[in-house]
Amino acid sequence: FRPYNDFFERTILCNSLVWSCAVTGRPGLTYQEALESEKKARQNLQSFPEPLIIPVLYLTSLTHRSRLHEICDDIFAYVKDRYFVEETVEVIRNNGARLQCRILEVLPPSHQNGFANGHDSNVDGETIIISDSDDSETQNSSFQNGGKKKNAIDPLLFKYKVQPTKKELYESAIVKATQISRRKHLFSRDKLKLFLKQHCEPQDGVIKIKASSLSTYKIEEQDFSYFFPDDPPTFIFSPASRRRGRPPKRILISQEESIVNKQTVTGYRNKTAKERDRLLKQEEMKSLASEKAKLKREKADATNSIKKQQGDKEREKLREEKRKYMEHLKQWSKPRE
Incomplete structure (x- = not known):
């Protein structure tokens, strides 16, 4: 910077609480705090x-929510007790030791004739159902209406085929859901919310996945049975958020941009002026405090010098009296003629 005022304004701007984290959206930060927040958030995403x-x-x-934290709560509650293929987990062995393993396959309960990671499970023989006519009619009508929706299977009933990351131990094994857990802080509510912030955006009052994320991961082409051998969950439906009151008047885009720019510039100038006044006031207070301390030191030095002079006079007086007394004794001790 050539002029000092530019440097002063830039310093005030960097130290002002007007910055926000580009990843988390957290406002009210200084420039340095915003950089540190972005760095930490990117590490969490990685x-x-x-x-x-x-x-x-x-x-x-599958969700239909108007707030991001509601989606986060729904998904976290579903995923925390379920584990997916290729996920690295910790398996508790019979001796209590923890072993890092990779999930190869999710196995549904034996009484469920469903899927296992998108593949139909083989069923030997045929199953014959004997029922009354009323039940058969009800069943036929339900099939005509698309069938009744099955309740979600208890996640603790699933079993998982896992393979240790250290292959020299053994090839693979089937363990219960109660023996599996994720590493601490690997999947948390805060980390999930941060992840969803990067891939979601509001659309017509509802939080939806961004088009770029849909195309990148081909979400519309996926099948839930490939991830987990159960029916897709049905989340709570919440209506789109609508603002109360009359809708705002339409303003031309150019006018709106000019108004926003003016407000931004005015706000920045006001904040800069306030910061400058605050710093000047702090400097004045510091100078007054230093002058007051200097006067106090000078007064103390003067008092000490006066006391020192008085002490020197007292000592000189005592020495003079002692000298006279010694001369008097000397005269007294002389032999008389």
Whole structure:
């Protein structure tokens, strides 16, 4: 910077609480705090489990919420007790030791004639159902209407075929859901919310996945049975958020942009002026405090010098009296003629 005023204004701007994190959207930060927040948020995004990206986005496409934290709560409640293929988890062995494994396949309960990661399970023989006529009519009508929706299977009933990351232990094994857990802080509510912020946006009052994320991960071409051998969940429906009151008057785009620019410039100038006044006031207070301390020191030095002079006079007086007394004793001790 050549002129000092430019440097002064830039310093005030960097130290002002007008910055926000580009990743999390957190406002009210200084420039340095915003940079640190962005760095930390990007590190959290990089540590998000890759096998969960497509399942989480697919589950997000099934939601109909107007607020992001509601979607986050729905998906976190569903995913926290379920594990997906290629995910790295910790398996508790019979001796209590924890072993890192990779999930190869999700196995549904044996009484469910469903899917196992998108593949039909083989059923030996045929199943014959004997029922009354009324039941058969009801069943036929339900099939005509598309069938009744099945209840979601308890996630603790699923089993998982896992393989240790260290292959020298053994090839693979089938474990219960109660023996599996994710590593701590690997999948948390805050990390999920941060991930959804990067891939979602409001559309007509409802939070939806961005078109770029849909095309990148091909969410519309995915099948839920490939991720998990159960019916897709049905999340709570919440209506689109609408603002109360009359709609605002339409303004031309150029006028609106000029108004926004003027407001931004005015706000920036006001904040800069306030910061400058505050810093000048702090400098004045510091100078007054330093002058006051200087006067106090000078007064203390003067008092000490006066006391020192008085002490020197007292000592000189005592020495003079002692000298006279010694002369008097000397005269007294002389032999008399």
